[in-house]
Amino acid sequence: QVQLVESGGGLVQAGDSVRLSCAASGRTFGSLAMGWFRQAPGKEREFVAAITWNGGETYYAASVKGRFIISRDNAKNTVYLQMNSLKPEDTAVYYCAGQARGNSRQRKDYDYWGMGTQVTVSS
Numbered sequence: 602q603v604q605l606v607e608s609g610g611g612l613v614q615a616g617d618s619v620r621l622s623c624a625a626s627g628r629t630f631g632s633l634a635m636g637w638f639r640q641a642p643g644k645e646r647e648f649v650a651a652i653t654w655n656g657g658e659t660y661y662a663a664s665v666k667g668r669f670i671i672s673r674d675n676a677k678n679t680v681y682l683q684m685n686s687l688k689p690e691d692t693a694v695y696y697c698a699g700q701a702r703g704n705s706r707q708r709k710d711y712d713y714w715g716m717g718t719q720v721t722v723s724s
Contacts, residue, residue: 602713603625603626603629603630603699603712603713604625604713605624605625605697605698605713606623606624606625606715607621607622607623607695607696607716608622608623609622609718610695610718610720610721611720611721613687613720613723614722615687615688615722615724616686617722618684618685619720620681620682620684621637621681621695621697621718622681623637623679623697624678630678631678632701633654633700633701633713634651634653634699634703635651635697635699635700636648636649636651636652636671636700636711637671637680637682637696637697637698638696638708638711639691639693639694639695644693646708648662648707649695650665650669650671650682651700652672653704656672656673656675660704660706665684665691668686668687669683670682670683671683680697682695684720687722689722689723691722692720692721692722693720694718694719694720695717695718695720696715696717697714698713698715699713699714700712
C-alpha cells in the first residue's frame with residue numbers, strides 16, 4: 602500500500618510560481634508512474650501532468666504545457682509539480698496520484714491518491 606501526502610499549496614498572485622510536493626510512504630514508490638490532477642469547484646477532476654517511474658518521460662495537459670514541470674526524486678520518495686506563470690484559472694485542489702501499471706493519463710487508471718492541496722491564484 603502507498604500513502605500520498607501533498608504539500609505546498611496556498612494563495613498566490615497571478616504570475617507567481619509555486620512548487621507542490623507529494624511525499625509517498627511505502628517501498629514501491631520507485632516503481633510507480635506518478636501524476637498530478639486538479640479539480641476546480643463545480644468541475645471534473647482533470648489531468649495535469651505525469652511522469653514515468655524513472656523520470657524518463659513526462660506528459661502535460663495542453664493548458665499547463667510550458668508553464669508546469671513535473672519531476673521526481675525516488676531517493677526521497679517524492680514527486681514535485683513546479684507551477685510557473687500561474688493564472689486564476691489554475692485555481693483548484695491539486696491531487697497527487699500513483700499508478701502501478703502503465704503510464705496512463707486517465708484518472709481511472711490511478712491506484713493511489715492523496716487528499717489534495719488547495720492552490721488559489723488571485724488576479
